[in-house]
Amino acid sequence: MSNDTTSDKNSFKLATKFIHAGAEPDPSTGAIMTPIYQTSTYVQTAPGQHKGYEYARSQNPTRFALERAFAEIENAKFGLAFSSGVAATDAVIKLLVPGDEVIAANDMYGGTYRLFTKVFEKFGIKFIYVDTTNVSNIEQHITGKTKLIWIETPTNPLMNITDIAAVSAIAKAKNILVCVDNTFASPYLQNPIDFGADIVMHSATKYLGGHSDVIQGCLVMNDQKLRDDLYFIQKSCGAVPGPQDCFLVLRGIKTLHVRMQRHCENGAKIAHWLRQHPKVKKVYWCGFEDHAGYAVAKKQMRDFGGMMSFELKDETIEAANKVLSSTKLFALAESLGGVESLINHPASMTHASIPREERMKNGLSDSLMRLSVGIEDVEDLIADLEQAIG
Numbered sequence: 405m406s407n408d409t410t411s412d413k414n415s416f417k418l419a420t421k422f423i424h425a426g427a428e429p430d431p432s433t434g435a436i437m438t439p440i441y442q443t444s445t446y447v448q449t450a451p452g453q454h455k456g457y458e459y460a461r462s463q464n465p466t467r468f469a470l471e472r473a474f475a476e477i478e479n480a481k482f483g484l485a486f487s488s489g490v491a492a493t494d495a496v497i498k499l500l501v502p503g504d505e506v507i508a509a510n511d512m513y514g515g516t517y518r519l520f521t522k523v524f525e526k527f528g529i530k531f532i533y534v535d536t537t538n539v540s541n542i543e544q545h546i547t548g549k550t551k552l553i554w555i556e557t558p559t560n561p562l563m564n565i566t567d568i569a570a571v572s573a574i575a576k577a578k579n580i581l582v583c584v585d586n587t588f589a590s591p592y593l594q595n596p597i598d599f600g601a602d603i604v605m606h607s608a609t610k611y612l613g614g615h616s617d618v619i620q621g622c623l624v625m626n627d628q629k630l631r632d633d634l635y636f637i638q639k640s641c642g643a644v645p646g647p648q649d650c651f652l653v654l655r656g657i658k659t660l661h662v663r664m665q666r667h668c669e670n671g672a673k674i675a676h677w678l679r680q681h682p683k684v685k686k687v688y689w690c691g692f693e694d695h696a697g698y699a700v701a702k703k704q705m706r707d708f709g710g711m712m713s714f715e716l717k718d719e720t721i722e723a724a725n726k727v728l729s730s731t732k733l734f735a736l737a738e739s740l741g742g743v744e745s746l747i748n749h750p751a752s753m754t755h756a757s758i759p760r761e762e763r764m765k766n767g768l769s770d771s772l773m774r775l776s777v778g779i780e781d782v783e784d785l786i787a788d789l790e791q792a793i794g
C-alpha cells in the first residue's frame with residue numbers, strides 16, 4: 405500500500421493544488437468528499453486475502469487521502485500523518501540511535517525543546533542548540549556524529565529566519581538530514597523541499613486545520629527509504645490520527661490559500677500599526693524591510709504571514725498582563741493559525757518549558773506577547789489592540 409502522489413498534481417498552481425490535494429472520488433460510491441472510514445479493522449476473505457487494508461493503525465483510506473494531500477501541497481512525494489505535531493517530531497528523532505548528534509535552533513517551539521531535552525537526551529541523543537540564522541554557527545558544530553539539523557523558520561515566537569537552501573547545501577555535502585518545522589509559514593508561504601530540505605514537519609493543528617478544532621502532525625519527504633523508515637515508526641509507535649481528524653484537516657487544506665491571503669493582509673496592517681504605536685518598543689515580524697532575515701524571507705517565502713510578537717516600552721510583566729487580559733477579540737490562548745485571532749504570552753504559556761535563563765539568552769523576554777492574527781475585519785482587530793494597549 406503506497407501513498408506516493410502523482411507527479412502531475414505537483415505542477416498545479418497554489419489554489420488548484422490546495423482545493424484538489426489528495427482528493428479522488430470515493431471508489432465505492434463516487435462521493436466527492438473523502439469518506440470518514442471510521443473502522444479499526446478490515447474483513448479478509450481468507451487469511452492474507454484482503455484489499456490492501458489489514459488494520460487501521462497501519463492503513464486507513466481517509467488518512468491515506470490526507471497523506472497524499474500533505475505531499476502534494478508541499479511538493480513532495482510522500483506524506484505521513486501523526487496524532488500531533490510533537491508526535492511527528494518524535495518520529496523523526498526515532499530515526500536516530502544513541503550517540504547521534506542533532507543541531508537544532510536555539511529559538512523554536514518550547515514543546516520541541518522539551519521533547520529533545522527531557523525525553524530524547526536520556527536515550528543518549530545529543531542536541532546542540534545554535535543560532536541557525538547564521539549558517540556558519542551550524543557548520544562550526546558539525547561533527548562526524550551529526551545526523552540531523554532541525555530548523556524552524558520563521559521561529560516561534562521571535563520570527564527569526566534561517567536560509568533553508570544554505571543549510572541544506574551544507575548538510576547534503578556531509579550526508580546529514582535536514583528537517584524544517586514549517587508550521588508558522590504553512591505550505592502556502594513556503595515549501596522547504598524546493599530548497600533542498602529532506603523532511604518537512606507541520607503542526608497541522610495550526611494553519612492546515614485552520615479552525616482550532618483538531619490536534620494533528622505531518623511529515624513529508626521525497627526519499628523512498630526515509631518514507632519507509634518513518635512509516636515503520638508511525639505504525640510501530642502508533643501515534644496515528646483518527647479518521648475524523650484526518651477529514652477535518654483535509655477540509656481545512658481546501659481553503660488554506662484564501663485564509664492565508666487574509667492572514668497575510670491583516671498581519672501586515674497590524675504589524676505596521678503596532679510599530680508606530682507610542683507605547684510599543686519592538687515588533688517582531690519578518691515582513692519589515694529592516695528585519696535581519698528580510699532578504700532570506702523574501703527569497704524563500706511568498707509573503708510574510710500573520711504571526712508576530714511585540715514588546716511594550718514598559719517592559720514590566722504587569723504592563724504585559726494588562727494587555728493580555730484586556731483584549732476582547734484576540735483570545736488569550738495557546739496555539740495559532742486558526743481563523744480567529746489569538747494573543748499569547750510565550751514566557752508563561754507556549755515556551756514555559758524553556759528555562760528562564762535560556763529564554764532570556766535567546767531574546768525571549770518575560771514581557772513578549774505573541775499574536776496569531778486571524779481573518780476577521782482588520783479594523784476590528786486594530787480597535788481591540790488599541791483599547792487593550794491604551
Ligand SMILES: Cc1ncc(COP(=O)(O)O)c(C=O)c1O
Binds near residue numbers: 489587607608620
Ligand atoms: C512551531 C510549532 N511546532 C510544533 C508544534 C507542536 O504541535 P502540536 O501542538 O500539534 O503537537 C507547535 C505547537 O504549538 C508549534 O507552534
